[in-house]
Amino acid sequence: MSDATNTGATAREVIEQIDRARIELPELDRKYFCDEAPKVVEPYRGIVEKFLNWARSESLWILGFGTGCGAIELRPLMTARYDMYRYGIQPRPTPRQSSVFIIGGYASVKTMKRIVRSYEQMQNPKFVMGLGSCTVNGGMYWDSYNTVNRLDHYIPVDVYVAGCMPRPESLLAGFMQLKLRIREGRAEGANEYARNFDWYKANQKQIIKDWNMPDYNW
């Protein structure tokens, strides 16, 4: 299935489209695509990192990607009653602009493929919040043929918000927890992903059987 990776051609040269048609990238376009594995970015030391972490924790931008039924809880959070903007939290339309990825409930295998792809497109530093019981242990779909049980085996998770489904207040508490974690310098999910890249990839490939994307997604 994964012709693009098996033939030894790098992702820069060949990309495989959804319909399995392989197209070669023109020379001019290759510089826009990346096929390098994510690298560990060591944090700064001392007061610089503390300042950066404070800034990061005060401007959490959510990826606008509702991946399950729990994503419905984000709407009251955005609007007047719970108003997450007062904490510096706001939704962004693309992965490249976002720093927080909320997995809103059950993640099916088909969604997992898009989750991995979106997560890898986000820029460092990036944080993941598992929303709902399904991300913790599969929730009520724990014995389903199509729902992953443990989200943290596929992407690193910073904060879990348990509940089926959690109220917006719980989500806000989760955000406060995430802020605390970032300020303490413990929200190193992106580096953890880079360090254990092979383990994460092996887990992802175990469930995503038609792996028709490059190992590192641009």
Next chain:
Amino acid sequence: MSNATIAGGREVTPEVIYEDLIARFKAGSPDRRRDDLMFITVPQAEAVAAITHLKEHWGFRHLAFFTAVDLIERNLFRLTYMLHSYEASIDVCLQADISRDAPIADTIHHLWAGASTYERELKEMFGIDFPGCPRVDEPFALEGWDEIPPMRRDFDTRAYSERTFFPRDGREKHDKVDIMKKELYPEVDL
């Protein structure tokens, strides 16, 4: 009971429809669930003709759903077409059995374009093929599935989940059998 008069001035009632179906399509005995809901079994070879007749002659223009039931004890898949008539406010459910060994059925995508999505799903979830249905071979909800179709009753979804999805330890289970034994019949050995 509704008293709509369509289809050549005749009153549309479940009885009239049933008599018509038995005369034309060798329908089996009906199962009247409610005044306005009737289940009828027709042979698979007559199913598309019966549905076409119901749609074009009796005014059952709405395909409410189309699914299959896995009757593994009888080695059958029971295709279930739920049709609704807006004029008469009647539901008629046509059922057609196909063998589990060769699960191939006739497509109805020419009657309702939306039926092709049902058929694509049935192909994926039950392995029932509908030759001629557009895009029936493309994956619908599952991508790269390599086991037996998951909605078949001989597929053990729990075993599959446990060996695939890294179950987390410490889950508290509330199995009905265990709870009933503990609370109601502690002396019975199950």
